[in-house]
Amino acid sequence: MYDDNHLAERTVTQNDIKISANKVNVHYGESHAIKDVDVAIEDKTVTAFIGPSGCGKSTFLRCINRMNDTIDICRVTGDIRIDNEDIYDRKVDPVQLRAKVGMVFQKPNPFPKSIYDNIAYGPRIHGLARSKADMDEIVEKSLRRGAIWDEVKDRLHAPGTGLSGGQQQRLCIARAVATEPEVLLMDEPCSALDPIATSQVEELIDELRKNYSLVIVTHSMQQAARVSQKTAFFHLGTLVEYGDTGQIFTNPTDERTESYITGRIG
Amino acid sequence: MPVLWLLTLLLALALVGYVLARRRALASAGGNTRNLHSLPSYYGSNAALFVLVPSLLVLALWLVLQPILIGASVRGDIPPEIVSDGSSFGLVMSDVRRLADGLDAAVGQGAMSAEEARATEVNFDDVRAVLGSVGVALGSAVDTNVLRLAQSYRAISATFDMVRTVIVLGLAIAGFLYAYSRTNADFRARNTVERAILAILIVAASIAILTTVGIVLSLIFNTIEFFQLYPASEFFFSTVWSPSFGGGSELGMLPLLWGTLYISLVALLVAVPIGLLSAIYLSEYAGPAVRAFAKPLLELLAGIPTIVYGLFALLTVGPFLVSFFGQDGHLGVNWMGGGTAVMTAGLVMGIMLIPFVSSLSDDIINAVPQSMRDGSFGLGATRSETIKQVVLPAALPGIVGAILLAASRAIGETMIVVLGAGAAARLSLNPFEAMTTVTAKIVSQLTGDSDFASPEALVAFSLGMTLFVITLGLNVFALYIVRKYREQYE
Known part of the structure; x- marks a missing residue:
């Protein structure tokens, strides 16, 4: 079912731990969405979160940049550290944290502004550019990183909402990259895209791995197998299994993981 | 029988x-x-x-x-x-x-x-x-x-x-x-009944439309009659309004139009910032409990009859302003002769318009997709940065539509003006002076026992027509903008 050669070829170098989570619990009002999740996410690696709908993978992802803070009824307990710094510490400003931990959403959500202003949005807020020329450079660099520069360089001042779905998503990735984050979280970034746009975004993800630690939530196991080095399988709010992608897909240790991957549950 | x-x-x-x-x-x-x-x-x-x-x-x-x-x-x-x-x-x-x-x-x-x-x-x-x-x-x-x-x-x-x-x-x-x-x-009796229901609905809709047409026609005919008695150029361009029922009156509408626009402007200067800011608070910051309590309370303002606002202007706001800006006032500037003034009517009318602006803007701000806010928060923007740079620009056309609707409401308002702004037709820039509006003058020209065929009475219809054209234009423009905005997210 999966391209075994491709998986075997992939070299998984031992990296530093970028994000470590310890006994993380999340409650939405009465319901217990995440139960005692422990995970250590490596730097310069693509980590995929897979699992059936409602298993808590997106919720956990949104804990890493404290996006859950914007939801009133959500309560997070436990310990999440980035570079060994507790991000739920009182001293940490969630707004600053989100500049460091970028996020790409399920549906492309460019602002109703020009392509240029979409990219310049984050740098402007955080004062990253000293001059117009500086900003131009940031915009070009980000768009190049987002693998969309060649397509939009002649119409930087056209509205971002006028692009195609795949282009919009790459624009959103470029927008997230523009604030120079250390971690990039992607919540099902390809679920609203067609196969061609998906493969473009997947290539981009592989490219971004050189500079960032990426965490990607996906419903497609093929996608997880294609783009990630590490895979975490979530089921009913618990982290069932976490390991090298090759191992998870070819030789899972947990019965539930195997059932899910072979399509018996999910 | x-x-x-x-x-x-x-x-x-x-x-x-x-x-x-x-x-x-x-x-x-x-x-x-x-x-x-x-x-x-x-x-x-x-x-x-x-x-x-x-x-x-x-x-x-x-x-x-x-x-x-x-x-x-x-x-x-x-x-x-x-x-x-x-x-x-x-x-x-x-x-x-x-x-x-x-x-x-x-x-x-x-x-x-x-x-x-x-x-x-x-x-x-x-x-x-x-x-x-x-x-x-x-x-x-x-x-x-x-x-x-x-x-x-x-x-x-x-x-x-x-x-x-x-x-x-x-x-x-x-x-x-x-x-x-x-x-x-x-x-197939069911289909016949269905058609009958359709017919009933169409009749109901056409009654509303036909009534509007009837109103417009009656305005038009009386306006034409007025212009046969009084030159149109004088009506539109003369700066003097002094009707005298003995004849020889000057019926220039400019002072009235100026009063209308001036008072509406003051009203909008009050209503737009307050209404917009309260809409932002209610839709972006307020928790569900505050919202459930504050929103109906704010909309209660819209339920107060305008004559009550007029009384408020006449008895409370007017004297209050005089105590500051009038003779022997706290500021000692003596700008204001009496309680009735553009400022009085404008302030009270602005309060009346707050719920219009806030309620419409609130709906429009809520219609901005959550994904826009998420995108902005995800880049490390604060709430107010998100509102200022993403939510408001996205909602702007709709908000402009809401403001235009409030403006056409302000232009058509009568009772507050009659009680709060005075009756003097005047072309002046001083907002503390008494002025009057088109609507207030329509009332005064048609009440009283004047000959209905005289230009002094018929002028009311051409004033009404002018007002109708202005507010219609504003409404059409507002609807155009609101509709254009809707297409953006659907």
């Missing part, structure tokens, strides 16, 4: 038709509802519709046409000599109609027999006395000719009434028989 009786009879017929058709439908299906095309009640409704709709339509048409036809036939009989000086055919006709109605009332109450009412030789003073006793007061002694005409009017009316009853009932019965004959298990 009186119309009320006729209507009752028609309703009874419809009820009978409903029951009979329903029974026949059930019988044709052998008592099993599943064999029917439609539910039994649809067959009943179908029959009731066939009884009511044609007969009621004819009845309505008849009621409109009958007085016109009778009037035309009686009018031909009016001898020219009884139309005295200073009178007209119309006045004589209304005398005739009044007398005829009086005779009907007298017969109806038993004060006069039917024969007496028809008798050609009567004592005219008696007629007046008898009619007076049944509550119909006549201005002068009854004229022979008028009495004759009234009697012939009554005779024709009676014939018409008779024919009307027969035709309407005949139509009702024919309708029932037609529907009843078609009632069987295969007849």
Whole structure:
């Protein structure tokens, strides 16, 4: 079912731990969405979160940049550290944290502004550019990183909402990259895209791995197998299994993981 | 037969038709509802519709046409000599109609027999006395000719009434028989009823539209009449408004238009910032508990009658402003002569408009997709940065639409202006001076006992027309902007 050669070829170098989570619990009002999740996410690696709908993978992802803070009824307990710094510490400003931990959403959500202003949005807020020329450079660099520069360089001042779905998503990735984050979280970034746009975004993800630690939530196991080095399988709010992608897909240790991957549950 | 009786009879017929058709439908299906095309009640409704709709339509048409036809036939009989000086055919006709109605009332109450009412030789003073006793007061002694005409009017009316009853009932019965004959298990009664409902909805919608057209037409005709008496160029461009009912008045609308726009501007300067900021608070910051409490409370402002706002302006805001800006005020500037001023009316009108702006803007801000906010938060923006740079620009066209709707409301406002702004038509920049608006002047030109055919009274219609065109333009523009905005996210 999966391209075994491709998986075997992939070299998984031992990296530093970028994000470590310890006994993380999340409650939405009465319901217990995440139960005692422990995970250590490596730097310069693509980590995929897979699992059936409602298993808590997106919720956990949104804990890493404290996006859950914007939801009133959500309560997070436990310990999440980035570079060994507790991000739920009182001293940490969630707004600053989100500049460091970028996020790409399920549906492309460019602002109703020009392509240029979409990219310049984050740098402007955080004062990253000293001059117009500086900003131009940031915009070009980000768009190049987002693998969309060649397509939009002649119409930087056209509205971002006028692009195609795949282009919009790459624009959103470029927008997230523009604030120079250390971690990039992607919540099902390809679920609203067609196969061609998906493969473009997947290539981009592989490219971004050189500079960032990426965490990607996906419903497609093929996608997880294609783009990630590490895979975490979530089921009913618990982290069932976490390991090298090759191992998870070819030789899972947990019965539930195997059932899910072979399509018996999910 | 009186119309009320006729209507009752028609309703009874419809009820009978409903029951009979329903029974026949059930019988044709052998008592099993599943064999029917439609539910039994649809067959009943179908029959009731066939009884009511044609007969009621004819009845309505008849009621409109009958007085016109009778009037035309009686009018031909009016001898020219009884139309005295200073009178007209119309006045004589209304005398005739009044007398005829009086005779009907007298017969109806038993004060006069039917024969007496028809008798050609009567004592005219008696007629007046008898009619007076049944509550119909006549201005002068009854004229022979008028009495004759009234009697012939009554005779024709009676014939018409008779024919009307027969035709309407005949139509009702024919309708029932037609529907009843078609009632069987295969007849698609449900579809017929569906079409009837569609027709009812269309009629309701066209009544609203036709009324608007009627209002506009009446404005247009009176405006044309006004411009025949008074030059249009003076009306539009003269800067003096001084109507005098003795003639020789100057009716330039510029001071009024200026007052209207100035007061509306002050009102919008109050309403837009407060309304917009409260909308932002309610939709972006307030928790569900605060929102559930504060939003209805704010919208309560919209439920206060404008005359109450007017009183508030006159009794509270005006004196309050005078205590600051008036003679011997706290500021010692002596800008304000009296309580009525542009500022007074503008402030109060602004308060009135707050719920319009806030409620509409709130809906529009809520319509901005959450994904926009998430995108901005995800880049490390704070709430206010997100609102300022993403939410408001996305909602801007809709907010502009809301502001324009509030503006057209401000332009049409009357009571607050009458009580708060004074009555002086003035072209001035000082917001503490009394001014007046188009609406307030329409009221003052039409109240009072002026000759209705004089330009001083007719000017009200052309003022109304001007106002109508301005607010219509604003509304169309606002709707255009709001619609354009809607397309963006759907």
